[in-house]
Amino acid sequence: MPAAFHTFLCRTDNIGVLIHDEATGSTASVDVPEAEAVERALREKNWRLTHIIVTHRHLDHIEGIPAVKAKTGARVIAPKKASAEVPQADELVAGGDKVKIGELAASVLDTPGHCADHISYWFAQDAALFAGDTIFTLGCGRVSEAAPSVLWSSLQRIAGLPNETRIWSGHEYTLSNARFAISVDGANEALKARYAVIEKLRAQNKLTVPTTLGEEKATNPFLRAGDPKVQKAVGMAGADASAVFAELRERKNRF
Numbered sequence: 001m002p003a004a005f006h007t008f009l010c011r012t013d014n015i016g017v018l019i020h021d022e023a024t025g026s027t028a029s030v031d032v033p034e035a036e037a038v039e040r041a042l043r044e045k046n047w048r049l050t051h052i053i054v055t056h057r058h059l060d061h062i063e064g065i066p067a068v069k070a071k072t073g074a075r076v077i078a079p080k081k082a083s084a085e086v087p088q089a090d091e092l093v094a095g096g097d098k099v100k101i102g103e104l105a106a107s108v109l110d111t112p113g114h115c116a117d118h119i120s121y122w123f124a125q126d127a128a129l130f131a132g133d134t135i136f137t138l139g140c141g142r143v144s145e146a147a148p149s150v151l152w153s154s155l156q157r158i159a160g161l162p163n164e165t166r167i168w169s170g171h172e173y174t175l176s177n178a179r180f181a182i183s184v185d186g187a188n189e190a191l192k193a194r195y196a197v198i199e200k201l202r203a204q205n206k207l208t209v210p211t212t213l214g215e216e217k218a219t220n221p222f223l224r225a226g227d228p229k230v231q232k233a234v235g236m237a238g239a240d241a242s243a244v245f246a247e248l249r250e251r252k253n254r255f
């Protein structure tokens, strides 16, 4: 049975997601950015929380865990490298591990770069990836604790998944990401068309998550660092894609 997903806003720009297994009634929250928002979403869907799957240890992703775990008894699955920051974890995982939410199965992918402990959850059967702050719709996470090439490698790992993969990221930053994307890839027709759609969605306060990997490959400059047009736009024609990615990331920081 396919999984059901519910996506909602938390805090100011964090994305909350519930993953629901109809067969068993199991429900997982991807991170808990804000306890009240997650509890409200559970009430709206009439789902009972059984799992919390954590992508990384930043406070805006884990702050609601203690309150929600205390209320629901949900099993907390967190990155091995975030054990100190998520003491509520019942299970610590790393790349290659499997996670079960009822009958739904996810593989854990190591996706460091935004921070060292960052992992993503890949539900192959549902073509769904929960990527936290690794990749955003038309953007990517900021780099900390490592060289930009570490995040580039993680993005390459994600780019290797099937194009139809739906990607849920941790924030709604898409309008700002789209403006930056246009500044470095303005001749890209697919990007221009998408920018118009995104402006409309955001004007109606609609979320632009999930995106698909295929759309991101066509329009997200951070996945297109190997594209000659993007390379030329930043004055790095023929350069190593990883170096172009680092330059793009640096320009976005200043954008």
Ligand SMILES: [Zn+2]
Pocket (backbone or CB within 6 Å): 056, 058, 114, 133
């Ligand atoms: Zn983060």
